[in-house]
Amino acid sequence: MWDCIIHACVKSPLAMRTIYTSWLYENKFFEKFLHFVIRLMPIEILKNHDNKFLPSEIFNILSWEKLNDENLTLERYACHLYTEVLKKLPAVVRKWWNISSSRQKTFVDRLTTNFVSPLICEGELSSISANKEKNENMQVTVHFSTREVIAVYFIDEVRTELTIVLPSNYPLGPVKVDCGKNIGGRLSSRNDALQLALFLNHQNGTILDGLALWKNTLDKKFEGVEECYVCYTVIHQDTCQLPKLTCKTCKKKFHGPCLYKWFTTSSKSTCPICRNVF
Ligand SMILES: [Zn+2]
Ligand SMILES: [Zn+2]
Structure with missing residues (x-):
């Protein structure tokens, strides 16, 4: 199920992605999800999270066929999900990680640095290289x-x-x-x-x-x-929009959402630059 949620977040346009992910975050779904995913990882990984020489293949992303394989273990699936969420929704994991307890923070940091980051960096850099x-x-x-x-x-x-x-x-x-x-x-x-x-x-x-x-x-x-x-x-x-709203008086341009934010915080509807009524 989490595969579908991550997928839905990733496939949606940027503006919707922000709304979906913040909803999931505010309601603590990500916190619970990450907590369980880490607990479900194989015991040898959890015990040796500091050992960077341990093979990290277990964290490779699984294909759809492999995900539907009935021999797939929960441990393997947990590792797949962790890489997937880090790769697809990095800002969410980062936000969660930054407010974790210091013990958990160090643990997740070592685990990620040793097993997952090399995979993700390799993937990111290869895709940049392929599209350059x-x-x-x-x-x-x-x-x-x-x-x-x-x-x-x-x-x-x-x-x-x-x-x-x-x-x-x-x-x-x-x-x-x-x-x-x-x-x-x-x-x-x-x-x-x-x-x-x-x-x-x-x-x-x-x-x-x-x-x-x-x-x-x-x-x-x-x-x-x-x-x-x-x-x-x-x-x-x-929103990925260009500044489309122009002040009638000073001719400066603004993004719709930025101007709206200014109107609500200042509780006036005047131009942020020349202070004439917009
Ligand atoms: Zn103006
Ligand atoms: Zn703006």
Whole structure:
């Protein structure tokens, strides 16, 4: 059943994904789920969670046929589910992990670093590597040994760089995003790198999704789309929309949800920039 829930969350559009997962989280379903999944893992894994030389194949994702195999053990299924949820809904597991007791936190960290993270990193980096030729204006280099992804976006005379480093306990620990050289000035890159870091660390998306978001933002900026004056991004984090609402007076642009949030927190319906009635 949990396979279906994870699947439903992953297949839904980003905005719905956020709603589904936060509902499951708020109602403590994830907490119970993760608690049981870990308890069901094979005893030798639980006892030797610190031993990185133990084979980690047991954590490989199972195919549909294998899942329906009647000889499938509960232990094997638990390992599969743990990898699956970490891979597909990393932000949820990360949130749970961050508020766990320190003993549990260390235990889960060691277990994940030794058995699951290498599998997930390998998968993420391979999928980036396999898709790197598909992007116009973007060149991507993947370093497997250092878990590093370097992306270069270039268009006309403009060129901007980005480095993403996955931690050894990925996706539990935060992904590091650095903006490198930025030539041409027209695309200020610090903000976009920050948006990407926020996306990678707080949303349930893959690195590949994040890179697509980054490229999309730069494309839109290059086409002349202005940033929203509330959140300073082009593409809205949850809805993926562009800033569509324009103030009649100062002509600044805003995302619908950002403006709505501003109206409710300030309990006024004035423009956040020029303070005239919107
Ligand atoms: Zn906004
Ligand atoms: Zn205004």
